[in-house]
Every structure is written in structure tokens, then in C-alpha cells.
Amino acid sequence: MTFNFKKMAGLFMGALAAFTISTSVSASKTKIADVSQYQGNINWSKASKVLKYAIIRVQHGDTGDADFRIDSKRNVNAAGAKKYGVPFGQYGYAEFSSVADAKKEARDFYKRSNAGARFYVLDNEHRKGKGSEQSYVNAWLSQMRKLTNKPLIYYSYDNYVAVHKINYSKFDGSWIANYSKKPTASADLWQYTSTGRVSGISGNVDLSKTLNSSVVNSWFKAGSADTAKPTYYTAVPASKKVTITRNIYEYQDVNFKSRITKLAAGKTLSVKAVTRSTGGAYRFQLTNGNYITANKAFVSN
Template structure:
């Protein structure tokens, strides 16, 4: 075997090994778990190696309910999932007993949830009110629609849906529990066991299977609310002066291709006009003809 062939063969084998590792890692992220304070302190680094996504509890009931509690690990779990790049939704166990109560519970749930959640879930499995359960569900949904554009998912167990004849077709999807067999009601995500195992969790955990991948994947799309977008000055301040809040650079051109010198934080500058780069970003042109960012994170008036 000549040297060139050895090198080519070595590169090929290395590439194949890397592809195998990558495929194995990707393939291993197939589990879907819902978690709460009852799973204790989750090792999210380990869990992230297996999780496709997680659903994290925020609350059980709401103020006024005898057994109301905010999940003590809601922020710990949300921050852990986010840190290790596990997409997650959040759910609230509902105990509403009227339309007004359902609206209040939706508002409180939303306030207590993480802004990084990709979707929100109504956990509807506890009947309290004397009125129409459907009217409570509808009230929760309409209230949440006014608060967020993120997907809203209906959760319950098979028997509850059948007994109360719940219509959840106006939600962005459904997640139904039934441990004996696949649910006989419409579902996009099936919670099939309460005795699952997951790396990073010492005890049992609920696990679910995807039934409709298109619908479930739509819940995981990153909302614009998850990505911090810079806010720009779009016009020259009345004073025509701005102050740098961080160290920045000035450039010779509006497209920032020719960098000149650094400008220290706290420097006052006089602005001539606002122009936009070829990609649409706003720039300040200074009275010396040079350009700096108009991003409010870096400059203020």
C-alpha cells in the first residue's frame, strides 16, 4: 500500500467514524419526557444526550385551590434544559372550576412560565366545576391566544376525553395519555408509560411517543420570541449626539468592510445621519464621515 493511498484511506475511515458518531448521537435523542419536582435534581447534561424534547411542569392548580403549588423545580428545569439545548414546552395542571377561573389560571400560568418555552400545554384531567368543562377549556385557550403566538397543546388521558366529550380541535395539537395501548381518541403525542427511564434521572419518568411528527415538530420551532433581536435607532436623535455604552469600532463604509479604530465605552459622538447597510442593518454616520452601529445595545442617546 503506497503512502498516498494510506492517507486517503485514513481520511476516509476518519470521516466515516465521525459520521457514525454523529449519526449515533442524533439517533439517541429520541426520548420525550415530562418532568416536575418529583424527578428531583435532574442531571440535564446526561438527560440531553437522550432527549428529543422535554415538557416541564409550572404549577398544580392556582391560588385559591387547596392543593395549589408552584413547581419548586420549574425554573431549575427550564434553565437546565435551555443550557444543554433541549427544546422544551411547559404545562400547567388545571383545577379551574369556572370560566373566570380558567381565564385567571391561564394568565397566571403564562406569567410563571419561561419565555424560552417553545409551546404551552393545558393539562386538563381534574374536574371541579359544575358548569361545562368544554367552556372552561375554551376560556383557557382563548385567554392564552391573546397572550402568546406560541403553539398551545391539549393534554389529558383517554378516558377523561371520552367521558367529558372534550373537543380540542382548536388547539395546535394534542398529547394524550393511555398506558395500555395507543389512545382511541385523536392524538399527536402519546404518553405511553409512567415508568420510563432516562439518563440523568434516578427514578421513573413519564415518556411519550410521537404519532404525528409534522404536528409535533411544529411545536418545537423556535419562536421569534426565543431569539433576542437587536433594537436599532432608525433616525437621528434630536440632540444629534449619542454615547457608546460598550467598546465599539468605527468603519470607513456603511457595510463595515473597512474597520478603522476602536471607540471606548462612554464616548460622546455627534451624528450626521442614519443609513442602512446592503443587508438592512441601521448605521450611524458620524460628522467625521465614519460609520458605527445604531444598535441600542451598544449606543444610547
């Protein structure tokens, strides 16, 4: 075998150049931005060259709130981030005014979120109800735990946490805003400015930096999809009613071979029994004799 030094040298230099380009691109992706419809049309091709992570808004409040709106760019931004390889989470600005309202807002937020989101954020900075703000936060968290196994993150600004004495230790992490200095509240991610700049985004944008990189990086891990073993209701609830939290189908048989109709999230159904498929999955039998899943990710009591 003849050893070609020129060829090997060429291959080595090519590999070195590729490695240099790859590492320099990776090193330039340092910014963490949260975006919404207020950033307009984002050029994700450009933004992806500097964005390490993105956090995308889904909604502001919920139905019944005077200023409720679904973010008009939530799907466009999620698609852009996915296309150009920017890992992202999603957040909902909360305006809940009761425990029941907090649970509903969680269900609606989850339903409107993108399946590609690595985690979900409760944006809790608007005091509206007359009851305990902590009870609303706990209700939102409890409802989301029933819907997803992805990380759940608490967001607020430093002073709000202090004034309302919010305990968010049961969340999977915290994201705290304070533009004058590092937050005094416990924070894994610090939103340090609302006047940041990112290539591909016109005007100002919120930027954050990590205070606990191992925790924050864990939120964005690709393996954080909803792949956990399903948890089921194994008994008929006392009310004998369940509410659908994500669009599902109604079936004529317990093994889900004969589909009847699609059921929209938010619909409440009467149930009379719990049974199991031949594969062991729990099903609710409806009062009309048909079946739906008893998976807690899709229905709640």
C-alpha cells in the same frame, strides 16, 4: 501542486468518524419525557443524551386552590434543558372552576413559564367547576391566544376526554395519556407509561411517543418563538379598565422615552384614551395622564 493521498485519506476518515458519532448520538436521542419537581435533581448532562424532547411542569392549580403549588424545579429544569440542547415545552395542571378562573390561570401560567419554552400545554384532567368544562377549556385557550403565538397543546387522559366530551380541535395539537393501549381520542402525542426510565433521572418518569411526528416536531421547532406581529387594542374597553398580564413599565410619554415605574402582572388600571406612538404602536393613556402599551400580549380587558 502536489496531491497528498495520505493526508486526504486521513481527512476523509476523520470526517467519516465525526459523521458516524454525530448520527449515532442523534439516533440515541429518542425519548420524550415530561418532568416536574417529583423527578428531583435531574442530571441534564446525562438525560440530554437520550432525550429528544422534554415537557416541563410549571404549576399545579393556581392561587386559591387548596393544593396549589408552583413547581419548585420549573426554572432549574428549563435551564438544564436549554444548557444541554433539549428542546422543551411547558405545562400547567389546571384546576379552574369557572370561565374567569380559567382565564386567570392561563395568565398566571404564562407569566410563570420560561421564555425558552417552544409551546404551552393545558393539562386538563381535574373536574372542579359546576359549569361547562368545555367553556373553561375554551376560555383558557382564548386567553392564551392573546398572550402568545406559540403552539397551544391540549393534554388529558383518554377516559376524561370521553366522559366530558371535550372538543380540543382548536388547539395546535393533542397529547393524550393511556397506559394500556393507544388512546381512542384523537392524539398527536401518546403518553404511554408513567414508569419509564431515563438516564440522569432517578425513579420513574412519564414517557410519550409520537403518533403524528410532523405535528409534534412542529411544536418543538426553534422558530416558534413569540415573534409574531403585535396585536393591539385600538379602542378603550367599555369598562375603561385593563389588567396587566405580564410585567410592564409605565411611561410619561407616548414614545416610551421617559420611564416612570414598573407595573406588576395582575394589576388593574383605569384608562381614558388610546393613542399611537410616532412609530405607529398603540398606547393606552391612563387616567393619570401616563402611558402603557396596548399590546394584547401584555394587557387584557
